[in-house]
Amino acid sequence: MTSPGEGRRLAVLGAGPGGYPAAFLAAEHGFEVTLIDERAQPGGVCLWVGCIPSKALLHAASVLYDARAAEAIGITFEPPRIDLDRLREWKDKEVVAKLTGGLGQIARARRVRLVHGRGRFVDDHTIRVQADGELTEVEFDHAIIATGSRPSIPPPLRIDSKRVWDSSDALALTEIPRTLLVVGGGYIGLEMATVYAALGTAVTVVEMTASLLPGADADLVKILAGAINERMHEVLMETTVLSLKEAGDGVEVELSGSDVSETRQYDRVLIATGRRPNSEDLGLETVGVRLTNRGFIEVDHQRRTSEPSIFAIGDVAGEPMLAHKATHEARVAVETLAGEPAAWEPAAIPAVVFTDPEVAWCGLTENDARARGIEVEVTRFPWSASGRATTVGRTDGVTKLLVEPGTQRVIGVGIVGPGAGELIGEGALAVEMGARLDDVRMTIHAHPTLSETLMEAAETFFNASPHYIARRR
């Protein structure tokens, strides 16, 4: 039996969490695959300068926070000594290099050809790859564009200064500044603020809107905001940065907001104001691949672009800009190419903010429901009623289920609390499988675990939780 990809050449442009899974799966289907990326090994932003190194540093932060919090239960440690060189070496060699090197080995084992350099379409069957003055032409029958995204920096904040960081600079961990201004209270801003505050930096966060993590449900954000306010030097809401300039040893920052309108000085400034798709300078116009007005590549349900032989997946193909969304799209695109029935129609894409506490949600949120006029019932279980949360001294969480009235189907899940990112997996499974409240509450969850909070939230809907009496709905 011949495999569907036999005799067909596939070029994958970009080797992040969209591109490398696409390349590996396509090789499994028998395609002759070339994976093109500027970096020495596959992994993309996520493994090299995003999800993975940030989680390594957040792990270090949680060790520091936990050691400090242990004082409350009668265990006191000496103040920590931080060997920044060793911490950086661990992150770079034992985490990032290990994982990216592993992907390189898998690529070779799957007979995926790796080509290093920057690729650009020159016609609808050729990508020209340039690296160190050398040119390679990659011929293809089909291509998948998975070029990701990059930081989007507002024009007044674009200054050429080593003291003004983007997320990659912050992750490089070259120093622990005395003061740091984080511009943007979204995913990246709050994760990096958590890291540097743990390392001892006095961190100020400025957020343009009235809420941290704008878009996330207010009841979840409120709990995180409490912890952030406690750990940061200052959190300035409804504030923007008008200008930046180098001054003395640091950066002079002109702030304008509801509470502060003045010029201040910080050692370093991190800009975390969002990301934009990498859809420029790829020669897309020469192959007839259309963009949306926000610069994302237009795709259909199979992730096919306006040029039928070319697909696009991941950040470059639209929001949410999340690694696991890219990986799932890779499957849809490759299965479509292999002639299998496949479509992009997830009911639940989990989102996780790896702060302390973590915030996670999937499926419908209360904000979405309100905006779209969808009627929902909400059942919440506060972690103050959880045995497990009490034993770990973390009763500050909440688990909530959004329920479709009538059918009692779980259509959304929101969690705030340590480990929320792990717990949301069960929520995503429940939403994706169309589970009803009965399915969740009648599934035996191990005791004592935080996973019980999902079951207890379902029980609470019927006021049947043994540990919590809900107010009458």
Ligand code: NAD
């Ligand atoms: P974001 O959209 O999450 O947050 C940007 C924040 O900056 C917003 O709150 C916005 O209101 C604020 N802002 C914008 N301009 C501002 C200004 N001039 N002054 C003050 N505040 C301003 O973007 P991000 O944090 O840069 O992250 C980018 C993307 O990367 C996210 O959309 C996310 O999908 C992805 N990401 C995910 C994770 C994760 O999954 N844990 C972690 C990091 C990044």
